[in-house]
Amino acid sequence: MKQFLLFTVLLFISILNSKAQNPEISGDAFAHTYSIVARDAKTGEMAVGVQSHWFSVGPLVAWGKSGVGVVATQSFVNPAFGPEGLKLLHEGYTPEEAIETLINNDEGRAFRQLAILGKSGKNAAYTGENCVAEALHITGDNFSVQANMMLNDQVVPEMAKAFTENVNLPLAERVVAVLKAAQKAGGDIRGKQSAALIVVGPDKVEEVWKDKKIDLRVDDHENPIEELDRLLKTARAYEFMNRGDLAMEEGNVEKALEQYGTAESMFPENLEMRFWKAVALANSDRLQEAKQIFDRIFDEDENWRTMLKRLPKAGLIDVSEEELEMLTRQSSKN
Template identity: 65%
Template sequence: MKKSLPFLLLLLCTAAFAQNSVEKTNISKDAFAHTYSIVARDANTGEMAVGVQSHWFSVGSIVSWGKSGVGVVATQSFVNPAYGPNGLKLMEQGKSPSEALAQLLSQDEGKAYRQVAFLNAEGETAAHTGDRCVEAAAHLTGQNFSVQANMMLKNTVVPAMAKAFQENAELPLAERVLMAMKAAEAEGGDIRGKQSAALIVVGAEKVENPWEEKKIDLRVDDHAEPLVELERLLKVARAYEYMNRGDLAMEEENVEKALEEYGNAMKLFPENLEMKYWTAVALANSGRMEEAKPLFKAIFKQDENWKEMTKRLPASGLLKISEEELESLTK
């Protein structure tokens, strides 16, 4: 695949600018993810998050790191991914963000090119912006947050992110982080434009299983409007949180609670057939067939596969209606 001329020129200029250091640090081999990001903690819930956006493919795959009950890390500019797992390990061992970051920087010959931010479960933060990071480059740290950016169009990006995070304290953490990123974009964001974004949220307490680590894990790897798409995905994720709570209520045979949760999901994502479907199932299982029938019929009209699905549910115990009712529903 051919690389674009501007991209090649940028790499050549970067190599010429850092010729002596390249030989010592192998910086030219590192991932190239100039970006803006935020690491943050919710003082009420203890949840921690990383939000990031860049004009680079799949920025979330290398920049954002987190571990429940421990902390979060954003590592960017010329990325050294080791800052993520190693920083989390040091904080888990009891080092403060400042101590952990200082230790890793002392071992990194390419620190002049790095931009890194650490945040721990107590809301303590530390950040580093190397003097070889491309302007506009800066960071701003405070209790429970750090915002950082490099290769920005304007030097107002970082303070705008901090202001937005502090002014939206009433929002859940994920939405609050998203507001900070939208503020960065409103100030011009990445000088090259936009391509990918990511958002992770981890919990306040340590977890036993690795699949429980992330409460939210969203990535937009390549999109014309990555923050718009990230916001849409977050809304869908919130809808499915309601669906999951509804499913748990169904398992506990608490139909009214399930209907409440499914209803909340449908309000957020009304065009989703699955959310309508399980609401209809919950209604049917509670003996409210006359309310369930119109929902089933509307779903079957859009996609007849759901009708076949309905015929299969009684055998699994998920749909508890009589054979006559099932026949009436699916004829």
């Protein structure tokens, strides 16, 4: 343990000395990390996944825009590489040309690591000669994986292997599999702290709030990749909830029940998912089934009983006053 602490201290002193001798990186974020930029050949979606022993790594490293591409900027991060890289892609630059333009205009290029992937899947990466070992990048068909300050030289090859072997997974889950493989191979020599995942679509969108299809961050956690995986599973469940809501708006109760039921099966402990399934049942005149679910929910949290009483005025449940009274009545066992 003492030897490891001594190594860590000496490593930081060495890096700080390098920064002192290179003032062009003196104000840059110290986000050494491993990451992947990737595209799904079937859907055209693009993603960035990243993990680091650094607080809130996502906003520094991961950048993306639907219909344009994705960027990962790391090591001594130049955050301008994110928006500027996307701008260059939008203007028609290839990923290779974009990297060359950005790196050639950066006095801190020796300390940078950068990967860019465009909407066609073409990609390029750069690793500066002064990035802390183990530092490497590997580009392939529709992906680039890159890392610096890794425990060993197997991390990046294992990331590339994980991406190619998990071709049947949706892109977001595939990226998480890559991050897991990196950690299993040794990961960041300093350990774990934060992770992030963004996914953007294949086509440009006008509404800025539609730009990211998935945008998940774990800013500070003892097992950030496991937590990112949990958040992704939760996000997938809520996708079905959203589809159920849309079906309810369209008056398609049976479809809503199907979507809510799928969400509930993915996240059975979530009371809200159970609640809206029960509402859909009530709206399809399956009152006794709805009542059984409502009673179990109210046993766990009385606030949902009050919530149910508010729904008729909002037009979210179509029952008579007598039926509403029956649904909200205290169960006989209580």
